[in-house]
Amino acid sequence: MYQLDWNLEELTPHQKTIADYVQKNIHALLYTTESEIAEQLSLSNATVSRFWKTVGYENFKDFKNHLKEQTEISPANKLENILKQVESNEMQNKLLAQSLQHLQETLLYFSSETFQQAIDLLSNSNNIYIYSPGPSEGLANLIQFRLSRFGLSIHLMPKSGHEIFETLVHMTNNDTILIFGFVQLHPETKVILDHSKTIGCKSIVITDRLISDFNTNADIVLYASRGELWEFHSMVAPTFLIENLIIAVGMQKKEHSIAKLEELNELRRKYKDILPR
Structure with missing residues (x-):
């Protein structure tokens, strides 16, 4: 999971709530609107809109562009994501x-x-x-x-x-x-x-x-x-x-399937000396 670098000391309680939501829903944000975030958190649209500039972006669109660049889906980062989730001694249990x-x-x-x-x-x-x-x-x-x-x-x-x-x-x-x-x-x-x-x-x-x-x-x-x-x-x-x-x-196709498998076994028996398994 992509981890954003939050400067928590500069965030208000409402902004920390937004940051928490963003981090937990990082991959869904590309398809989310500010209004939906505000509704989910019971905050005003203005509060959500001001948040992006506080954390270093011009607006929500600018944040999405940054997120898209950083979370590009590829075979390499898929593997990297799963390796980050498990330690070598517990990988089998996790998988x-x-x-x-x-x-x-x-x-x-x-x-x-x-x-x-x-x-x-x-x-x-x-x-x-x-x-x-x-x-x-x-x-x-x-x-x-x-x-x-x-x-x-x-x-x-x-x-x-x-x-x-x-x-x-x-x-x-x-x-x-x-x-x-x-x-x-x-x-x-x-x-x-x-x-x-x-x-x-x-x-x-x-x-x-x-x-x-x-x-x-x-x-x-x-x-x-x-x-x-x-x-x-x-x-x-x-x-x-x-x-x-x-x-x-x-x-x-039980009868037909069994008949074909019996034919296969017969072929194996007939040519077992030439083509042993």
Whole structure:
């Protein structure tokens, strides 16, 4: 968490209250107004407006510009933030506690009805296309590997640029697109979702945002907590969600899934002397 340098000796009691609020809500301030701060603290707008000059800024806008420069979100400062929170001798306990928190938050917003709709789509689609930019690539490989064993037709899409058109041209209204949409709606994701709607291809988005453009652009949205924007993003909850999807699809297509796995075992036995495990 970014720590501001407050000169507490020069602040009045009201100004200390504002400073405390600012420090506790540092990353939300970029999207907050002076009136909202005043309302939260039961202070006048004038008191809040005068505060910024007292702490060295021309106005609230000037403070926001400074804050934006100092709290730029990057992989480096995400890692730095989490390292500041834990000592080496307690890191495992801290990370475990955070992982449990992500899982609990994911379950808090879990909808059995929406989850079943996703299972139905994945189980009955002719083809499943997966778009997985950035760190979600590992999750895409996991679900491709597992669902392919059940006999489903899985296609991983290119990550960016015009190459996605080579995949979009083959999608039909009997297919499903599974998208990992963490943090924000990428231009490629926007194109994929728009094309899906045009041709009637259903879309499932797994995201770490409760409120985003995905809610209005995708057919099904599944939430998985990964932490706040400025934190080191955990993939524990998304992995948990993916593993549940895999198991649920296997159960829904139980006879077919077991038959394909038996075929796999037979191949292993037949060629075990040539290709030992």
